[in-house]
Amino acid sequence: MTGTEATIDELARLSVEHCRRSRLEPGCLAHSASRDVENPLRIIFTERWVDMAAVRTHFAVKASGDFVRTVISLAEQPPTLELFEAAATAA
Numbered sequence: 001m002t003g004t005e006a007t008i009d010e011l012a013r014l015s016v017e018h019c020r021r022s023r024l025e026p027g028c029l030a031h032s033a034s035r036d037v038e039n040p041l042r043i044i045f046t047e048r049w050v051d052m053a054a055v056r057t058h059f060a061v062k063a064s065g066d067f068v069r070t071v072i073s074l075a076e077q078p079p080t081l082e083l084f085e086a087a088a089t090a091a
Contacts, residue, residue: 001071001079002042011074015043018067022047025061027054041076055083 003011015033022031029048036042049055058064072078 001075002039002077003074004041004076007074007076008041008043011043011071014067014070014074015045018064019045021063022058025054025058027051027057052085 027050
């Protein structure tokens with residue numbers, strides 16, 4: 001998501017709070033937010049979940065919905081979401 005000069009600090013604070021809360025959810029393997037080094041007003045989330053059921057459960061958590069609604073109101077444009085399924089392979 002991309003913020004503005006006026007909102008990026010609040011977006012970053014909310015993002016850290018959301019990641020910390022999400023990491024405590026069942027099925028969460030990793031949940032982080034990073035600043036884009038080419039665009040410091042952009043925050044990128046990287047998440048890993050045990051399965052899609054855990055992702056759907058995460059999306060249903062009230063705090064997750066509240067987070068999304070709040071960041072939409074602060075972002076320069078609505079955040080985008082891309083989901084990918086991957087499997088580990090032996091080398």
